[in-house]
Amino acid sequence: MCGIVGYTGPREAGPILIEGLRRLEYRGYDSAGIALVSEAGDLFVEKKAGKLANLQTAIADRTPSAAIGLAHTRWATHGRPNDLNAHPHQDCTGAITVIHNGIIENFRELRDGLEARGHTLTSETDTEAIAHLVEEAYAGDLADAVRAALRQCEGAYAIAVMHRGETDRLVGARQNVPLVVGLGDGEAFLASDVAAILAHTRRVLFLEEGDVVDLRPWGATITNVEGAPRERAETLVDWSPEAAEKGGYDHFMLKEIHEQPDALRQSLAGRVSTSGRIHAPEVAALTEAFRRVTRVELVACGTASYAALVGAAAIQDWTGLPARVTVGSEFRYSPPPLDENTLVIAVTQSGETADTIAPTRWAREQGCPIVAVTNTVGSAITREANAVMFLQAGPEIAVAASKTFVTQVTTLIVLAAAIAKARGSLGLEQELELGQALRALPEAAARALELAKDVPAMAERYLGARGFMFIGRGYTLPGALEGALKLKEVSYIHAEGYAAGELKHGPISLLDLECPLVAVATRSRVYDKLISNVMEGRARDARVIAVATEGDQGIGRIADDVVWVPETHEALSPVLAVIPLQLFAYYTAVARGNDVDQPRNLAKSVTVE
Numbered sequence: 153m154c155g156i157v158g159y160t161g162p163r164e165a166g167p168i169l170i171e172g173l174r175r176l177e178y179r180g181y182d183s184a185g186i187a188l189v190s191e192a193g194d195l196f197v198e199k200k201a202g203k204l205a206n207l208q209t210a211i212a213d214r215t216p217s218a219a220i221g222l223a224h225t226r227w228a229t230h231g232r233p234n235d236l237n238a239h240p241h242q243d244c245t246g247a248i249t250v251i252h253n254g255i256i257e258n259f260r261e262l263r264d265g266l267e268a269r270g271h272t273l274t275s276e277t278d279t280e281a282i283a284h285l286v287e288e289a290y291a292g293d294l295a296d297a298v299r300a301a302l303r304q305c306e307g308a309y310a311i312a313v314m315h316r317g318e319t320d321r322l323v324g325a326r327q328n329v330p331l332v333v334g335l336g337d338g339e340a341f342l343a344s345d346v347a348a349i350l351a352h353t354r355r356v357l358f359l360e361e362g363d364v365v366d367l368r369p370w371g372a373t374i375t376n377v378e379g380a381p382r383e384r385a386e387t388l389v390d391w392s393p394e395a396a397e398k399g400g401y402d403h404f405m406l407k408e409i410h411e412q413p414d415a416l417r418q419s420l421a422g423r424v425s426t427s428g429r430i431h432a433p434e435v436a437a438l439t440e441a442f443r444r445v446t447r448v449e450l451v452a453c454g455t456a457s458y459a460a461l462v463g464a465a466a467i468q469d470w471t472g473l474p475a476r477v478t479v480g481s482e483f484r485y486s487p488p489p490l491d492e493n494t495l496v497i498a499v500t501q502s503g504e505t506a507d508t509i510a511p512t513r514w515a516r517e518q519g520c521p522i523v524a525v526t527n528t529v530g531s532a533i534t535r536e537a538n539a540v541m542f543l544q545a546g547p548e549i550a551v552a553a554s555k556t557f558v559t560q561v562t563t564l565i566v567l568a569a570a571i572a573k574a575r576g577s578l579g580l581e582q583e584l585e586l587g588q589a590l591r592a593l594p595e596a597a598a599r600a601l602e603l604a605k606d607v608p609a610m611a612e613r614y615l616g617a618r619g620f621m622f623i624g625r626g627y628t629l630p631g632a633l634e635g636a637l638k639l640k641e642v643s644y645i646h647a648e649g650y651a652a653g654e655l656k657h658g659p660i661s662l663l664d665l666e667c668p669l670v671a672v673a674t675r676s677r678v679y680d681k682l683i684s685n686v687m688e689g690r691a692r693d694a695r696v697i698a699v700a701t702e703g704d705q706g707i708g709r710i711a712d713d714v715v716w717v718p719e720t721h722e723a724l725s726p727v728l729a730v731i732p733l734q735l736f737a738y739y740t741a742v743a744r745g746n747d748v749d750q751p752r753n754l755a756k757s758v759t760v761e
């Protein structure tokens with residue numbers, strides 16, 4: 153997730169763009185860059201790795217006068233976070249400048265084609281390909297050239313483009329990544345979100361999928377990539393700048409919960425083809441190791457360890473290899489037997505969790521092949537691994553993880569499929585079924601959010617509960633564990649996550665009217681067994697909240713409250729089941745007046761053992 157801002161108008165562009173970037177820095181801060189064009193058509197570009205302050209220092213006292221410009225704050229996906237890969241990017245002639253948020257999935261083919269046709273690409277990014285495609289298509293009209301370039305691009309993007317010879321014109325486009333247009337008095341803006349432009353205007357056009365906007369100081373013309381006109385109504389935004397950073401939500405946690413469809417889309421970009429084939433190019437170099445290993449050990453903490461449980465179950469199911477999860481703090485000092493035939497998978501959002509890094513380093517020293525699954529480019533865990541799969545979920549600000557849980561699950565599922573494919577144990581039919589379910593997942597997550605509209609009222613109804621017991625079985629257990637963790641983290645109410653079949657071996661004694669049972673009862677191979685466990689709880693007067701699959705006719709008879717989620721592949725069910733549980737935790741915490749984004753006693757990244 154990167155931040156984009158553009159300006160065209162009579163005022164000095166430089167300070168407006170830098171201020172816009174400051175508002176967008178929460179979206180990523182691996183590097184920042186700016187491009188300005190003077191009225192005479194002179195181009196100035198500066199970009200620096202690291203936070204915006206580095207760019208500000210670099211341009212202090214030498215920012216040229218300009219009435220048009222683009223600026224970008226980067227959160228690295230393709231290419232290391234260095235000066236070279238920082239945006240903006242140019243074509244061969246230096247006439248065209250592009251900034252981009254998202255991932256161009258077919259960038260390898262595009263770059264190969266461009267190089268074969270004589271272009272010189274200087275960065276490792278997917279974005280630079282766009283600049284050269286626009287260069288090839290340019291015949292005096294920037295909007296036409298951008299549309300022609302985009303017709304060759306697959307993936308998710310928000311882009312902003314300018315041409316040195318068209319000094320009042322910006323062209324923007326959006327596909328599955330946000331981009332807004334700000335309309336001022338004789339000036340216009342493009343930005344990733346309204347936070348960047350709110351100081352200048354409240355008149356906004358929210359672009360929709362496939363929109364291309366041709367922007368001049370006096371107005372905007374919107375088309376699709378084919379050039380057919382589109383209309384977008386102007387919205388008057390009345391958010392405060394602070395609310396705007398949170399996308400209009402009261403808290404980052406709520407924003408990040410609602411970002412999950414987009415986070416899944418970005419995370420899956422390039423990993424599942426339209427036909428449903430599953431790819432994990434990042435681990436291709438480990439194919440031989442995947443064939444050789446005899447065991448798989450996953451190491452992680454907290455939320456990441458629950459996502460790892462889904463990964464372990466999938467690896468075991470699809471390869472027959474023993475696969476298990478050990479929390480980092482146990483793994484380091486009571487390590488399992490490790491050797492070159494043990495694949496170790498370290499799962500960590502931050503990539504900096506000491507309890508996860510120490511055992512991973514230990515495993516590397518024992519000769520284990522290591523895959524890291526992390527959200528953070530350049531983080532410590534990436535230096536311990538032979539291969540890294542990035543979540544591509546964008547920065548997560550709230551301490552309580554949400555979008556990184558769902559993208560950890562999908563990334564591990566893609567990894568599990570890659571291991572099984574390398575070993576020849578995942579048939580084509582099975583792969584395509586899984587691939588299609590992955591492709592449908594972002595939409596299904598959006599629907600799960602819609603279906604959860606009654607959760608705030610439900611949270612109110614259960615506010616007096618003494619504690620909660622969350623249960624699941626098989627693939628639904630990790631969702632129950634994560635639901636319980638979310639609730640205790642942000643609401644400070646005790647919640648336990650338990651294997652449903654274990655209830656009767658002890659914790660059932662906790663159940664009564666004041667201790668409800670939250671059953672993750674989505675469709676699965678062990679659904680009937682789980683329902684029997686729910687009945688055991690019900691017989692002890694526990695009120696029952698069920699998360700169930702749409703169309704489940706019977707569940708209403710045994711649950712006091714049901715929250716529906718769409719049907720999906722069983723291995724992906726925790727992704728959807730967790731959504732209403734995240735919302736339940738959030739609304740319970742809000743009702744109790746807690747600091748939702750920074751709950752007491754917690755830190756986003758725990759760098760001590």
Ligand code: AGP
Binds near residue numbers: 504552756758
């Ligand atoms: C999640 O809501 C928690 N904040 C916590 O359990 C977290 O998942 C854990 O500390 C691991 O962090 P990591 O993924 O950055 O390694």
